[in-house]
Amino acid sequence: MNRFLNILGQSLQAVRAFKLRTSFCLVSVALGIGSITIIVAATEGAYKKAFDIVALFGPDSVLVLSGSDEARAIGQRDKTLTLDDVKAVEEAFPQAYMVIPMLAAPNTNVAYRQNKHQTFVVGSTADYSRGWTWPVVQGSDLNEEDVRGGRNVALLGVQVVRNLFVDEEPVGKYILVKGIPVQVVGVLTERGMTPTGANMDDRIVMPITTVMRKLLNERRYVSVFRVRFTDQSRVSEYQEELRLFLRKRHNIPDGAPDDFRIISPREVILFLVALTGSLVLFLGLVGCISLVVAGFVLANLFLLSVKERTREIGVRRAVGASRGDIRLQFLGEAVVITTLGGLAGFFIGVLGSRVLTTVAEFPIHFSWKAFAAGVVLSWLVGIGFGLKPAAAASNLNPIEAIRG
Amino acid sequence: MPLCVLEDIRKTYQLGEQEVEVLKGIDLLVEEGEFVAIMGPSGSGKTTLMNIIGCLDVPSSGRYVLVGRDVTLMTDDDLSTYRNEHIGFVFQSFFLLPYATVLENVLLPTLYVERSKWADTRKRAMEILSLVGLGDRARFKPGQLSGGQQQRVALARALVNDPDLVLADEPTGQLDSVTAAEIMGLLAEMNGRGKTVALITHDQSIAAHAGRILHIKDGLIVDGAGPQSR
Numbered sequence: 001m002n003r004f005l006n007i008l009g010q011s012l013q014a015v016r017a018f019k020l021r022t023s024f025c026l027v028s029v030a031l032g033i034g035s036i037t038i039i040v041a042a043t044e045g046a047y048k049k050a051f052d053i054v055a056l057f058g059p060d061s062v063l064v065l066s067g068s069d070e071a072r073a074i075g076q077r078d079k080t081l082t083l084d085d086v087k088a089v090e091e092a093f094p095q096a097y098m099v100i101p102m103l104a105a106p107n108t109n110v111a112y113r114q115n116k117h118q119t120f121v122v123g124s125t126a127d128y129s130r131g132w133t134w135p136v137v138q139g140s141d142l143n144e145e146d147v148r149g150g151r152n153v154a155l156l157g158v159q160v161v162r163n164l165f166v167d168e169e170p171v172g173k174y175i176l177v178k179g180i181p182v183q184v185v186g187v188l189t190e191r192g193m194t195p196t197g198a199n200m201d202d203r204i205v206m207p208i209t210t211v212m213r214k215l216l217n218e219r220r221y222v223s224v225f226r227v228r229f230t231d232q233s234r235v236s237e238y239q240e241e242l243r244l245f246l247r248k249r250h251n252i253p254d255g256a257p258d259d260f261r262i263i264s265p266r267e268v269i270l271f272l273v274a275l276t277g278s279l280v281l282f283l284g285l286v287g288c289i290s291l292v293v294a295g296f297v298l299a300n301l302f303l304l305s306v307k308e309r310t311r312e313i314g315v316r317r318a319v320g321a322s323r324g325d326i327r328l329q330f331l332g333e334a335v336v337i338t339t340l341g342g343l344a345g346f347f348i349g350v351l352g353s354r355v356l357t358t359v360a361e362f363p364i365h366f367s368w369k370a371f372a373a374g375v376v377l378s379w380l381v382g383i384g385f386g387l388k389p390a391a392a393a394s395n396l397n398p399i400e401a402i403r404g
Numbered sequence: 405m406p407l408c409v410l411e412d413i414r415k416t417y418q419l420g421e422q423e424v425e426v427l428k429g430i431d432l433l434v435e436e437g438e439f440v441a442i443m444g445p446s447g448s449g450k451t452t453l454m455n456i457i458g459c460l461d462v463p464s465s466g467r468y469v470l471v472g473r474d475v476t477l478m479t480d481d482d483l484s485t486y487r488n489e490h491i492g493f494v495f496q497s498f499f500l501l502p503y504a505t506v507l508e509n510v511l512l513p514t515l516y517v518e519r520s521k522w523a524d525t526r527k528r529a530m531e532i533l534s535l536v537g538l539g540d541r542a543r544f545k546p547g548q549l550s551g552g553q554q555q556r557v558a559l560a561r562a563l564v565n566d567p568d569l570v571l572a573d574e575p576t577g578q579l580d581s582v583t584a585a586e587i588m589g590l591l592a593e594m595n596g597r598g599k600t601v602a603l604i605t606h607d608q609s610i611a612a613h614a615g616r617i618l619h620i621k622d623g624l625i626v627d628g629a630g631p632q633s634r
Contacts, residue, residue, distance in 0.1 A: 002518070002520075003516060003518055006516075007515065009515075013504065013508075014503070017503030017504075311499055314499070315493075315495075315499045315501070315512070316512070316516075317460075317484065318458070318460060318487060318493045319487070319488060319493065319512050319513040319516065320484050320487050320488020320489070320513055320516040320517070320565075321484060321516050322480070322484040322516070323481070323484075324481070325484075325516055398460050399455050399460050402460070402495065
């Protein structure tokens with residue numbers, strides 16, 4: 001044990017002594033480990049974000065959007081879902097404890113006194129807060145009477161409150177929505193940005209009846225509805241049943257595409273992972289390539305170093321170092337350098353991801369996993385590419401080595 | 405008691421197609437506490453003989469017993485351990501590690517020891533350094549020392565593990581005559597304290613410090629093969 005530590009001490013000393021070799025190897029390893037650290041953190045961040053969003057979205061729910069995929073792809077949104085569909089689903093699916101339709105009026109002008117703002121108006125049935133697991137912090141949620149009577153009431157998102165009300169309490173005040181006076185009954189908690197960069201808090205929620213009649217002049221169609229099931233584990237099964245049910249109601253012939261789209265928590269996760277996937281792939285490729293390059297840089301510089309230090313190796317052999325001692329020393333030098341490179345790479349990764357998060361709103365989550373991945377990989381590079389030069393050093397014949 | 409016993413040692417090298425016999429049957433006995441000089445012109449095989457005595461090389465045939473064990477039967481690892489325990493080397497060009505301090509250079513042989521003979525190896529190394537007159541240079545780098553001082557460091561390194569045999573290969577070859585005399589004086593002093601010293605040189609005046617002079621020529625010892633025959 002003592003001898004082992006002595007030899008590692010020699011490795012450390014050589015790492016300090018041959019500064020040029022150390023810095024070249026260290027930098028090249030650090031770059032590779034840095035990008036791999038970012039990848040691990042980004043992948044973790046993406047999954048974490050995805051699961052956070054699913055938790056908000058409601059893991060027991062699916063979203064039904066009107067219009068086919070094809071139509072949406074070219075920016076159209078066909079109106080295909082009706083209030084009757086919503087009612088029919090409510091009746092046909094007893095396993096669904098909640099079916100709430102929603103209608104959107106984007107870019108609607110709102111005003112309070114001299115403050116003006118343009119926002120996204122959502123038409124909803126009662127219990128918006130419960131349906132979307134989105135708590136009301138001030139005032140109260142929309143109730144059944146509000147919806148049945150088509151009352152002029154609204155829940156405000158935090159962003160709207162910020163833009164319209166400076167110092168006043170919003171609840172109880174009247175605002176103008178498209179010129180119609182509407183009373184504020186509640187304020188929603190802050191949700192922040194979606195991964196695609198939309199501000200979730202920039203919205204107003206009003207009874208769906210009010211939005212249809214007074215804002216959109218719409219009698220039948222809704223843009224989306226949400227279904228929450230009691231049994232969370234069977235959501236994908238229900239999703240398929242729901243799809244077949246709606247196809248039948250819309251009289252879609254076999255082989256023709258759906259004229260609606262159902263989004264489940266699983267799809268939310270897939271979407272988010274795909275969003276970060278391309279960057280992860282790119283960085284992964286860069287990371288792997290630079291690690292391999294780093295490995296070759298290391299192997300090359302070490303082979304040169306062995307050549308340069310032939311005499312040192314000869315002297316060490318003469319005073320009693322075995323082949324194994326020499327191999328251990330050179331391997332130790334390689335691993336010490338790559339470990340330092342790995343640590344430096346981790347810090348590069350942390351800094352790099354700071355830049356990524358500020359520039360691209362990229363979800364990054366650092367944990368011990370990213371750190372461990374960096375350290376283990378740097379060891380692998382050190383051992384993998386240090387083995388050959390270390391073997392070359394240990395196989396030197398001491399007589400030849402001393403002769404120089 | 406004999407320290408080294410060499411019997412009919414032969415060494416052949418393969419040089420391309422040709423087989424060259426460098427040592428052609430060396431018989432040699434070195435007693436404990438002797439100071440032996442091996443002299444011979446270049447190409448006589450004295451360096452090869454030195455390497456074999458120092459356990460850096462093994463003979464092609466013959467028997468070599470060092471401190472009671474036949475070295476020719478040992479594995480490479482055993483030879484390393486044996487060198488570490490029984491032999492101290494002094495080379496012509498010192499061969500100190502340029503990036504290590506004087507003290508670290510002296511400590512080098514103690515790193516490859518499973519269990520140290522000394523409770524405090526640093527203290528031991530400092531004592532040896534004082535013995536060669538460099539107690540105040542422990543923290544210097546070899547590059548900051550003169551040639552003679554560097555060779556003293558090398559001598560301290562050779563002595564730190566208290567070997568049975570000090571092997572010096574042209575230890576004064578790169579030194580001026582005054583410094584050379586100092587180094588030879590130190591070797592003689594070590595010999596006076598009971599250390600066996602074997603010296604390789606082609607310089608008659610250097611060899612004169614030794615108690616016995618062997619002449620080697622064309623791979624054979626021409627005189628002085630046994631302690632009695634001086």
